Amino acid sequence: MKIPSATYRIQFNSQFNFHDAEKIIPYLKQLGISDVYASPILKAKSGSTHGYDVVDYHQINPELGSEEDFKTLVSNLQELGMGWVQDIVPNHMAYDSQNKYLMDVLENGPYSDYFDYFDIDWEHPYTDIKGKILTPLLGDFYSTCLENNEIKLRYDEAGFSINYYQLKIPLRIESYSKLIEYDFKRVSDILGEEHNDIVKMLGILYIINNIAQVTDKKKRKEQSNFVKTILGELYRGNSVIQDFIDTNIKIFNNEIEPQNDYNLLDELLSDQFFRLSFWKVGAEELNYRRFFTINELICLKNEKPEVFEDTHKLIIELVNAGLITGLRIDHIDGLYNPTEYLERLREKTGDIYIVVEKIIELEKAYFSRQEEMPITWPIQGTSGYDFLDSVNSIFVFYQEEAPEKITNIYHKFTNKKKPYQEILIDKKRLIADKNLAGDVENLANFLKKIAGKYRYGRDFTLNGLRKAIIEVLVFFPVYRSYITCEEIQDSDHEYIEEAIQKAKAQMPQLVNEFNFIQKILLLEDQAFLSAEERELWLHFVMKFQQASSPLTAKGVEDTALYVYHRLISLNEVGGNPDLLGISAGVFHYFNQKRQDHWTHSLNATSTHDTKRSADVRSRINVLSEIPEEWESEVMTWQDLNSSHKHRTHQKMIPDGNDEYFLYQTLIGTFPFNQEDYPEFIERIKNYVIKAVREAKVHTAWLKPDLEYEEKFTHFVETILQPSEENLFLEKLRYFHEKIAYYGVFNALSQTLLKITSPGVPDFYQGTELWDFSLVDPDNRRPVDFAKRISLLEELQQQAESDILGLMKQLLTNYQDGRIKLFLTYRTLLARQQHLDLFQKGAYIPLEVIGKYQEHLIAFARYYNQTTAITLVPRFLTRLIDPYHPPLGSEVWGDTQLVIPHTFQANWTDALSDRQIAPANVISIGEILQHFPVALLIGHNSP
Template identity: 55%
Template sequence: MRIPTATYRFQFHAGFNFEDAKQIVDYLAELGITDIYASPIFKARKGSSHGYDVVDSNQINPELGTREDFEALVSELQAKNMGWVQDIVPNHMAYDSENSLLMDVLENGPDSEYFDYFDINWDHPYEDIKGRVLAPLMGSFYGEALENGEIQLKYDETGLSVNYYNTKLPVRIESYVKFITHSLGQLARELGGRQHPDFIKVLAILYLIKNIPSEVKGKERYDQIAFVKGLLWELYTENPAIKDFVDRNIEFFNGEKGNPESFNQLDTLLSEQFYRLSFWKVGAEEINYRRFFTVNELISVKVEEIKAFRRNHALIFHLVEDGKFTGLRIDHIDGLYDPTEYLKRLRDRTGDLYIAVEKILEQKENLPEYWPIEGTSGYDFLIQVNGIFCQQENEEKFSEIYQKFARANNNYGQLSYEKKRLIVERNLAGDVDNLAQVLKRVSGQSRYGNDFTRFGLQKALSEVLALFPVYRTYINQDGLRESDRIYIKEVMEEARRHVPQLLKELNFIEKVLLLEEEESLTAEQKELRRHFVMRLQQLTGPLMAKGIEDTLFYVYNRLISLNEVGGNPGQFGISVADFHEFNQKQQETWPHKMNATATHDTKRGEDVRARINAISEIPEEWEKQVKAWSEMNRSKKKKMKNRLIPDVNDEYFFYQTLIGTYPFGEVKGTDYHDRMKNFVIKAVREAKVHTAWLRPDSDYENAYMDFVDAVLADEKFLAEIQPFQKTIAQYGIFNSLSQTLLKATAPGVPDFYQGTEFWDLSHVDPDNRRPVNFEERVAVLKEIKEKAEKDILSLIADLVATREDARIKMFLINRILAARNENIELFQSGDYIPLEVTGKFSDRVVAFARKYEDKVAIALTPRFLTSLIKPEEVPLGEQVWEDTRIELPQGMPSAWKDAITAQTIQSNGKVLIGEALQHFPVALLIS
């Protein structure tokens, strides 16, 4: 198995394609990267900026280049002995006209070759979507869209289609009869009678269509439909009378705006289709297909079906077998019906391949050890390393500041429950309803549940979902494990305290979830119970993501550096002891998992978090500053409907964001203001307090943007805020360097998100997918390496003095990756040994050793520097660190070389921090 030494994440799209990536392979190799880690490269919806809206998983995305361009990039990587870890999307595809498999299903229904490919409930209890799939893709109500002429019937070489702006859906072949028979007599007269050869062909088309459903199946059916469509197109293009006939019928079916009755024929034709066009908001409350989270435009694949699994992965497996992909990253593993079974199939098919999964773990939750993978894609490490830079002892002070300023609820657990309930009742109401329908069937098969109503069951089920403590459990055909049992018992106890009036329903649900089956149940009834459990498991993950990460994380703003994917901002930081414990477990169990500090999904850039964490050290100063800013900006707020906009919680969020993202350089002439406005609007919509994606409040949003404009245009305010902002930015630099070293030396594969070798001051997506200036990075790396060869200490002194320009971060990454590449076994397989720090500032240092045979490396990083040095100072030398030192365990070497500065030091059982940090703010000592 090829284990990456360091990965670099590319976000491919039309603006950054294979050729662009090829141009910087040399640069990445020089930086020390061994493997690229690519966003999805398969054909996606036209103009996709991320690639997760796949329309064809067996075709390279033409917007990224040709197959030859792809091969050229692979060849360039292989020439440098670099690998390719590919992000794949097994859970879902785009609900889009370009998705030919889905269009086949919408056209042919149960006769489609791909009828079971997508996760659709064709037997839904609601009559209007029974035997049809909902298509919630319209911007207005169906009746309005129809009578406004927004839904149009069209005809071209592919046949009849239903069109709503850019959405094009096929018409089932049976509906052609209704279309062709309209004014058929007039066509006969225009052709000179029913004996005209072309009219006879039209009649033949009608005959063939009427006999397709009952007489023809499979390939023969497809061939006959193609023949019918081809014949009609031939008549249309060769006979002007038939062309006029078809065009007139199109005009007739499309109705006349202002005449509601004229749309009856189109309405009837639409009612015959295997889909039901609807307003997009319908999908939140009534839906019969599984989506990705709450995104109507992403329809889930039944990858648990072996046919779907094989087809979805055909090109992927081919590229793995050819050695072009040397690793896979599995997107949204928790969305799958049976993640364990999927991963076993994947491992069986790909053999000895590096596999990581996108898995969000709660605090103290363990990744299933029975999964045949190398580990997660790194969010768990991100939360750990971020947490140790938040000063835990100041939690109470920050809670008081937040409560006083924002008048906010500090009960994180209560807020978590409330926001998940909100999602259950609004955004995922239809999904919960579908699950309750299955539970009602289950309860009806038992004497103990026969009297339960669907209403009562749904209410109890909603409580369980809102209280569920982790993303999901992994119960499957093999049963449930003890970890699953613990989570289920925990949530059921909590649910009984919340709704004791539903005790019997909850007790019944608990038995079902624990697979406690009654003896009288048939095999089919037992299977339905298990199916319910596995369906529930598919829903708890999206609920957690939407309720916590995409709602609560924009509401609970005590310290927003903690509001990160996989995080728990209710826990104010993480102790060094817990950080060491985490890393020791990773080394024992998942030594080759990925370690991330920024991804395409993180809520803010890694260096934004590093800055805001510095605020955790100075609560009194922070409170003073925020009060002053609020007073200065009070007049910039707007009063509307007895409320001031923005409210104090959103204002508090804005100030933290401003401190975290304000650039080092000049703001004038940049897009910073627009980026900030786009971000705060996304944030308040995600928060769902004053406005939301489902119910936008333009008054609040416009007033908030006006506030941001006024604040950022106020020179007096900017002058007032800059001293504090610059102070935090300086301390943020040292936090950033520390987390970079920790990421690159802790157990696991360090992953670098594109562009983050410079300061990463981005907001959440799409802001973090902005173009990266690689030309500048190439030039800086070249300069750094050349100067390091000549006089490394002189270079370091320059980098420290000019640290705002980000060259210092690139220098650090280059030096530590060089050390990793020179000591691969040490960092891939070495033991993780926490090191004891003693002396005056022992709490300001995080240190550990990696040991493999006779080789040892020590990573040493500072933190909590606001009370140690002034903003303009650097944390270097014994005059700063005094007697602070690392106590080395017995048997450790005494001679060391710092891989960053190339300087040597002697330890004699102790490493003085001031000596190790004499020239550079972090150290990587190698024996």
């Protein structure tokens, strides 16, 4: 197995393709990257900026290049000894006309070869979608779109189709008869009943009208294709028939007098295997599983071996050919049976590096347990959010009264005191009630079906079961459980019991329903059930598990984290805003567990999905160290900007919570370079609209409040407008410069910890320099690689001639980001030189003594007589004045690093190449004499 030394995430799209990637491969190698970590590269919806909306699993995305282009790119990588880790999407495909599998299902229904590929409930209890697939892709009500001539019937070489802007869906073959038979006399009178082409038309009608009797899929498809072929030949070869069909299309489209009030087209649409609807319908009535709440992404049944084989065929071929050396599995919790999926994938791909996108939240004080990833999964680890939240949290000042002060400032500014735990539950319930109401309804209908089989369940109403399911889901303490027909793990048992207990406390009137749900989820009394009943119970459990993950993700990541703004650097995927900082001991414990169980998990700090970049969080974390100063500043800003708010009779725009969120965002993202400022204003304006819609308080994607959004963006534009009168902007700049300075050292410390902690350091594109990006699409802006290539070459040349002089220069010019690039390449170089040490080495927390011991994190990695010591500072506002680097004994005084006897060695600082003599204790001022972080390498005598 090829374990990456360091990965670099590239977001491929039409603006950055395989040819573009070829140009930067030498740079990545020079930087110290061992593996490209690629966003999805299979054919996606045209114009996709991310690749997760796959339309064809059998080909490389032509917008990125050809398969040969891909092979050439990988060949160039392999010549440099580099690998390719591929992000794949097993859970869903695009609900789009380019998805031939789905279009075949929409056209042929149960006669499609792909009928069972998608997670669709064909027997839905709602009569208007029973036997059909809901197509909630209209921008308005169905009748409105129809009567506005937005839904059009068309004919081309592929046959008849329904079109709505870019959406094109083929009609089922049976409905062709309506279009051909309509006023057929008109064309037969012109050509004559004996005309050969009229006879062919009648033959077509005969086949169409009798095709319902054909149950063999292959024969049906042959007859359908025959009809389309002959009709196409007639249309192209006979102008009278062409005019007849074109005229009928216009009549059905209500374009010819006398108008039919769209009844013909409506009747035609009612005869299809799909039902067009307003996109908002998908939130409440739905008979297919989506990716989260995105109607345009329809989920697959990859639990079926034939679906797995088909959708993984090309990826497995590329793995077996040695082109792909690692896989990252997107949204593992969305799969029906993640364990079975991973075992099947491992069997097909052999000894290959595999990580999964699995969210494991930091421990919550109000839940009894912390989630653990199933230790039996045949993988190397996660994509790194667990590390991200752990390493970020050690830079949040949690000592003394800081947490209470930060909390009080938030309450005072916003006049909101609801605890995060309550907000989290409220928002999960909101999502279950609104955005995922259709998914909950489907679970309730399924449970009602089961309940009706037993006397103890027959009196449960659909409404009661629905309410009970919602409560269990919202109180579920983790993203999902992993119950299958095998033995139930103790952890899953505890999660379910915990959720049920909390749900009962919330709604004691539904105690019987909750007991019933617990019985089903824990698969109790299985010995007394028939095989059919056991299968039904298990299927409900599996569907429940698939529902809990998107509910948690939407309720927490995409709602609660946009509502609770005490310290938004903690509002991250898998993070816990309720946990204001962790101790060094907790961080060490996390790393030791990681080394024991998931040695090769990715260590991420910024990803394509993070709410804000690591550098943004590094700045905002500084606020936790200076609560009094932060309070003074933010209260002053509130006063200065009060006149720019918009007052209505109901509310203030923005409200205090959104304003507080905005100020933290500005601190975290304010650019170093003045030339970036105009773009910065536009970025913030776009961002706040997304943020307040995600919060779902004043506006939402389902129901936008344009007034709130417009007034908020106007507020942003006004307070950021440069002018002599804008006192706020002047104060913001001054305060930002100070916070940004301390943020630099937080960011450098996080970078070194990422590279040297157990795991594989992962770098998101462009973040080797300062990156102050927000959530997508902001973090998917183009990267200036030419600049990075040039800077790295200069740094390496300068390091060879005068590395200490270079370090001094980098500290003086910290704003240009070269200091981060320098640290990255020097540490990755050390990692490559001692790869076994960092991949296999034991993790040993080290003791720091002296006055400023709490301001340092130190640990050793030890393997085969070689030791690496990582030393990083934190909480520097309490140690140094602004613009005074944390270097030397003048700063660190009597603070010392304790070196265990077994690690005594002559030390080399991997960053500066300085030599440090062995000793039982080493002065921090000596270690951090020239650079604010250190990586010491020593070789011990046997």
